[in-house]
Amino acid sequence: MSANVAAVSVANLLILAAGCGLLPLLGLAGSRRELVARLGLAYMVGVVAVGAVSAYLALATGVAGLDLGFGAVGLFTFAAGSLVFGLRRLPAGERAGRPALAGLLALVGCGAIVLHAARAYAVRPLIEYDGWVIWATKARALAEFGGVYAPVFAGSAYESIHLDYPLLLPSLEAVDLRTMGGFDGAALHLQLALLLAGFLAALWAIARPLAWAPLLGVTVLALAATPELLYQLATNYADVPLAFFVGLGVASLAAWIARGDRAGLVAAVVFLGGACLTKNEGSVFALAAFVAAVQLPAAGSGRSRSRPARPLPWRRRGGSGWPPTESTAGTSASATRSIPAIWPTPPVASDPRAASSGCSSRTRATGAT
């Protein structure tokens, strides 16, 4: 293992540690058992947090003309602080849960692929055009100058490197470069293999409470074994990391809708926020995901059982679509069943049929008129 690969590994262990501490701080784990069950989320939460902090620090220091880039010391401080403050919030003495056997088997299968990918990526040079023209150039500039240096990030000679793109991925790679102490385009690829590992682990952690473990395991393995994914990831383009964040955000939203679990919503905000900070398209994906989530009917969902839903304002009048029309006014049972659950209302579901269908008695009454 080269010194640069070791440096990237150490940086990412610190990112994982930061993520572990952030899980309790963000409300993604309320006990040690939950922390173990959701440990798969830790690395990607750490990636979003470190990338975002590094990016905004780069912007702030760039404005002030300081070289205070997020390197090994900053990363260590951030990770230690997150761990200390995060783990203190967890109740002591509770026994930690154990991961399921199917989870361990899936972990072994995916781990073998990720390890193989890491060995391949760690010696792969920067070849694909946008990989070095846009992303590696920005990462190198952030690492060299310790912040957003105006002659580069606002210079006319650099307009073609998409200065309008957000900085999460280059900032994350700049952390690696500063930990290395120099530029090594091959070792930088290790970061991408670790993102794949983090994505698979996080997907497992999000979907495991909702899916049968063997089914989820083979699905995750199918994702890990996709040649096009492995190739595209190795190009150092931001598209696959963006897809990871969007996928995790949407899965978290689904978990929130299905289980009524606040942690799902928090995770969705974190990951879709990460998507917004990775590429401009991420904002569109995040907006679409949230709009779709609030439109979904809550029938059969955990949230609807625990908290009867209130329809969107334009649907309160009984319509089942937008724009509301006379013909779509909810007069049929099917129309009332499609009224979505959006945000909680005081519990009014005394009628068990209303509770099981996810509609509040208010919306049912409206539909009946």
Next chain:
Amino acid sequence: MIARAGAAVVAVVAVASVQGTLGRAWDLLSGMRESGAAMTALQREHAPADSLPLPADRFDHYRSWLRPDDRYFLDVAPSGFSSHVDLPTAVASVARFSLLPAVQVTELQDATVVLSWDRDPGLLPLRYTEQHREGIQLVFVSRIAR
């Protein structure tokens, strides 16, 4: 019932997908590993320029005479290069990446150094304090007298 049928479909698709792609994915990564491991550190460093392809030794020459706080102006003859970039664009792309922390500028008056690519720096209306030529090529690093 529908959920179970859906789960069964997902399982079948996932298993078929793993069966169909695992071998190819493994071979792809093995090939990537073999080709990367066969390269020297210098070849990996030159890979961006080589991938276009442009002669990477010219950028080594530029880098060896540039200072970290330099602002360089690229003097490249207008010329075609490939189906999607011309020569000045290709050279500028590699220079932006490989010559950091020296910074590229588009206006001659903002520059401290002129980097010539098959161009004679003497044709520019400037005086220089030092010049470094790569062999007998028209590849120069010329520091502008201010």
